[in-house]
Amino acid sequence: MNWLLAFGLGLMLGSFMNVVIYRLPRMVMADDEGKHASPRFDLWWPASHCPQCHTPLKTSHIIPLLSFMWLKGRCGFCKSTISPLYPWIELITGLVWVACAWHWGFNLSALCWAIFATTLFALAVIDWQTTLLPDDLTQALVWGGLIASTSGWIALGVDQAVWGAVSGYSILWSVATLFERITGKQGMGAGDFKLLAGLGAWLGPLPLIPLLILASLGGAVFGLTLKFTHKLGPDGYVPFGPFLAAAGLLIAAIGIDPLLTGLGW
Ligand SMILES: [Zn+2]
Known part of the structure; x- marks a missing residue:
């Protein structure tokens, strides 16, 4: 039932x-x-x-x-x-x-994670279709993680949630700013920063490292496959959001230990 x-x-x-x-x-x-x-x-x-x-x-x-x-x-x-x-x-x-x-x-924890997963799924589909990551969803993810952790609904310390959100935003912001300075091209949008802030608020700061490695590898393999099969034009662009979301879901489900072992750490 x-x-x-x-x-x-x-x-x-x-x-x-x-x-x-x-x-x-x-x-x-x-x-x-x-x-x-x-x-x-x-x-x-x-x-x-x-x-x-x-x-x-x-x-x-x-x-x-x-x-x-x-x-x-x-x-x-x-x-x-x-x-x-x-x-x-x-x-x-x-x-x-x-x-x-x-x-x-x-229990309440499952309900929180189900809402987390549903929001990520919607963001992935929207980013895939339109290359947009609407603030209403990414910000809901940030606030949702902070509230769930503060209320004890998920097993993540409040300090972890706060530092997760802060580091999620700052890591991608720094990478994107550096990339823009060097190449003069825009690599990522602010939506990606906010999405990683949201993931950090639910997972804490440390898991964001394997998450980013996994999402970048996934995005690169996928982008190159499209490029070599000529399904991606010269200006073609593979949105990063779906890969961040998928890596975030995977880590929420299995934790980071199997991934760290897989990455040889
Ligand atoms: Zn009709």
């Missing part, structure tokens, strides 16, 4: 993450261009509708996973195809919540 509850909660949050992943970057871009969205456009408004025919969805159309299966991946009104990314995001979030409950038990 508990497992079903974890899966159900994950599915529901995954469904909400679909809204966040689609709308939040569009809200950020509208803000950046100084355009006040009109008619109103935010996470809550307008109600979910088909992107093709704009018909507002019925309640039976927004049940996570099941609606997609009933409707066979098509809009209930105009029959245009719905991106399979939606049910995948719901399913993965549901499974992440089950995995957190399995790893940490049915």
Whole structure:
């Protein structure tokens, strides 16, 4: 029963993450261009509708996973195809919540880590699709880690959380500033600094070292693979956020000891 509850909660949050992943970057871009969205456009408004025919969805159309299966991946009104990314995001979030409950038990700690993982997952997808890491999510990650540690909801000392956040931001800021001075090119965005600050607030300062090594290796291998298979143009850019998020999730799940052994330390 508990497992079903974890899966159900994950599915529901995954469904909400679909809204966040689609709308939040569009809200950020509208803000950046100084355009006040009109008619109103935010996470809550307008109600979910088909992107093709704009018909507002019925309640039976927004049940996570099941609606997609009933409707066979098509809009209930105009029959245009719905991106399979939606049910995948719901399913993965549901499974992440089950995995957190399995790893940490049915307690507040598991709930905190499930929210941590869901936020990282949303950030990774948004960065992948748009190369943006919205402040609302990266800052929520920082504050969330500090609050969870201060309240004793996760087993991380308050000093660790604070120094984790501070060092996460400063390490990447320093690397990026140095890179910019030397090459005159911008390598990373401020979103990456804030994301690593968020990861530091949940993991502490020390794990950020193997995390960065892992994320850089992952990003480099992936970028080079794309380059050599000609899937990445000369100005092509592989966002760093998804690799930071993936390395952060891995370390949250297994700790740093197996990684340090793997790196030969
Ligand atoms: Zn439609």
